[in-house]
Amino acid sequence: xxxxxxxxxxxTAQGAIYALVSLGLxxxxxxxxxxxxxxxxxxxxxxxxxxxxxxxxxxxWSAFVVALICGALxxxxxxxAIMRPLTSRKNSQLLNSQSMRTTxxxxxxxxxxxxxxxxxxxxxxxxxxxxxxxxxxxxIKIGSTNLAITGFDLFxxxxxxxxxxxxxxxxxxxxxxxxxxxxxxxxxxxRLSGIRVGSVRTLGWAISGTASSLAGLLVTPRTNLSPNxxxxxxxxxxxxxxVGGLSSLAGSVLGGFILGYVISFxxxxxxxxxVFIAILVxxxxxxFLRPQGILGSKEVRRV
Amino acid sequence: xxxIKNLTTEFASVKALNGISFQAKPGLITTVIGANGAGKSTxxxxxxxxxKATSGSIxxxxxxxxxxxxxxxxxxxxxxxxxxxxxISQLSVAENIELGGLFRKRIARGDLAIATKEVYxxxxxxxxxxxxxxxxxxxxxxxxxxxxxxxxxxxKLLLLDEPSLGLAPLISAQIISIVNGLCRETGLTVxxxxxxxxxALAVADHGILLALGEVAADMPASEMAADSALRAxxxxx
Numbered sequence: 286x287x288x289x290x291x292x293x294x295x296x297t298a299q300g301a302i303y304a305l306v307s308l309g310l311x312x313x314x315x316x317x318x319x320x321x322x323x324x325x326x327x328x329x330x331x332x333x334x335x336x337x338x339x340x341x342x343x344x345x346w347s348a349f350v351v352a353l354i355c356g357a358l359x360x361x362x363x364x365x366a367i368m369r370p371l372t373s374r375k376n377s378q379l380l381n382s383q384s385m386r387t388t389x390x391x392x393x394x395x396x397x398x399x400x401x402x403x404x405x406x407x408x409x410x411x412x413x414x415x416x417x418x419x420x421x422x423x424x425i426k427i428g429s430t431n432l433a434i435t436g437f438d439l440f441x442x443x444x445x446x447x448x449x450x451x452x453x454x455x456x457x458x459x460x461x462x463x464x465x466x467x468x469x470x471x472x473x474x475x476r477l478s479g480i481r482v483g484s485v486r487t488l489g490w491a492i493s494g495t496a497s498s499l500a501g502l503l504v505t506p507r508t509n510l511s512p513n514x515x516x517x518x519x520x521x522x523x524x525x526x527x528v529g530g531l532s533s534l535a536g537s538v539l540g541g542f543i544l545g546y547v548i549s550f551x552x553x554x555x556x557x558x559x560v561f562i563a564i565l566v567x568x569x570x571x572x573f574l575r576p577q578g579i580l581g582s583k584e585v586r587r588v
Numbered sequence: 589x590x591x592i593k594n595l596t597t598e599f600a601s602v603k604a605l606n607g608i609s610f611q612a613k614p615g616l617i618t619t620v621i622g623a624n625g626a627g628k629s630t631x632x633x634x635x636x637x638x639x640k641a642t643s644g645s646i647x648x649x650x651x652x653x654x655x656x657x658x659x660x661x662x663x664x665x666x667x668x669x670x671x672x673x674x675x676i677s678q679l680s681v682a683e684n685i686e687l688g689g690l691f692r693k694r695i696a697r698g699d700l701a702i703a704t705k706e707v708y709x710x711x712x713x714x715x716x717x718x719x720x721x722x723x724x725x726x727x728x729x730x731x732x733x734x735x736x737x738x739x740x741x742x743x744k745l746l747l748l749d750e751p752s753l754g755l756a757p758l759i760s761a762q763i764i765s766i767v768n769g770l771c772r773e774t775g776l777t778v779x780x781x782x783x784x785x786x787x788a789l790a791v792a793d794h795g796i797l798l799a800l801g802e803v804a805a806d807m808p809a810s811e812m813a814a815d816s817a818l819r820a821x822x823x824x825x
Binding site for chain 1 (some may be wrong): 636638658659661662667668670674675676678679683686687688690691692694737738741
């Protein structure tokens with residue numbers, strides 16, 4: 286029983302982080318039609334910024350907030366400085382075909398990832414360093430019995446839950462949230478409603494940057510920080526996004542949690558070296574049974 | 589007044605519009621009719637900025653529209669209802685309407701509420717179904733919703749692209765008559781593109797006949813409706 290609870294709680298905490306990564310990917314995919322491979326590179330970079338601040342005797346929380354803000358700015362910068370100029374040159378011969386228009390931004394995101402990794406290596410050296418957490422990673426005790434959940438798990442779950450509630454309120458209750466959903470669904474009708482779709486898209490990149498930056502802050506106390514640490518997180522997050530349905534925000538979050546459980550249960554009941562096989566099998570199974578994703582919708586074409 | 593001068597729009601060197609000129613007077617309905625491929629939709633899409641004009645000018649009073657972005661054109665009071673009952677089917681009816689007025693939220697919140705109430709009064713069925721997904725509406729209701737989305741932006745000029753396309757005659761007559769009423773009561777200027785010449789000419793003040801991207805006739809709607817030789821030559825009936 287105790288090992289079940291341990292797997293469950295640690296799966297929830299890990300799943301919460303995957304949910305953030307997956308949410309970030311889906312936000313950009315829906316808004317801009319780009320799979321952003323640089324996403325966790327951006328998160329790695331902002332986590333380094335937080336780490337530097339903490340080393341220079343700033344408090345954890347001020348570093349936390351600065352990292353999130355940098356995440357938003359970096360996300361917006363990627364769109365404004367690279368993606369927008371790349372996709373808006375209508376006259377370029379390269380961009381005449383649809384396949385090139387969709388491929389070029391993805392290749393560019395790989396380029397950005399490379400640049401960010403190199404830059405982090407130059408600025409902060411390549412070796413691993415630890416990253417602190419504001420709560421102790423010990424199991425919570427009631428009296429003398431150890432509960433199956435650690436304080437750190439609880440912290441991660443709490444922060445992600447708050448972030449998801451805020452995101453939900455933003456998308457369902459605010460005008461800007463409506464504008465973002467509308468421009469992802471039908472950019473032409475949205476433009477004809479007087480909404481600046483380009484700016485809305487940049488905001489999507491910024492929110493995605495914030496979400497992944499948060500994921501970076503929450504995962505590194507366990508994994509340590511190096512320019513390559515977060516690569517794995519991108520793979521799992523991407524799998525979660527595909528499992529949930531690339532077009533659905535709720536699906537991406539759900540996919541994240543499901544993957545968290547898959548990984549955590551395999552870890553506890555099988556062996557850690559089987560985790561990647563399990564992810565692959567799970568992905569294939571999900572694609573086979575529900576290729577559009579758990580909450581994704583099939584593309585309907587009117588004739 | 590909408591004044592179009594020598595307007596040419598090319599797609600990969602095919603001229604969809606070939607140097608057309610005409611004017612649409614404020615507060616009146618001007619209809620643009622013509623066969624399939626005459627350039628009617630291209631004309632509306634060029635006015636609203638969705639297509640870039642190759643040359644020529646489009647003036648709405650003193651504003652030159654050809655260099656403006658779609659969003660700025662909408663914000664200056666020109667709303668387009670695109671072809672095919674363009675609503676966002678995954679959003680609710682109320683959200684589609686809200687979307688149309690979103691850019692005015694900060695500048696005219698009070699008036700936005702009034703405008704929303706007005707479109708619900710105009711189309712009570714939309715009020716009844718306001719919480720349903722727009723995709724569940726019938727074709728006629730979707731067209732009403734597309735028009736409502738345009739109206740909450742309080743346009744001065746309404747561009748309607750084939751509102752009767754695919755609708756039962758009774759429904760399309762109802763929609764056209766509501767547009768006609770709006771124009772007469774509020775002084776809205778309407779540019780109505782239609783393939784169904786009879787319906788359009790019956791309510792319009794002025795008619796423009798497009799043929800292969802050029803203006804073939806420009807005359808009062810009543811005269812155009814009566815000119816059977818013109819109709820036989822260009823519309824085939």
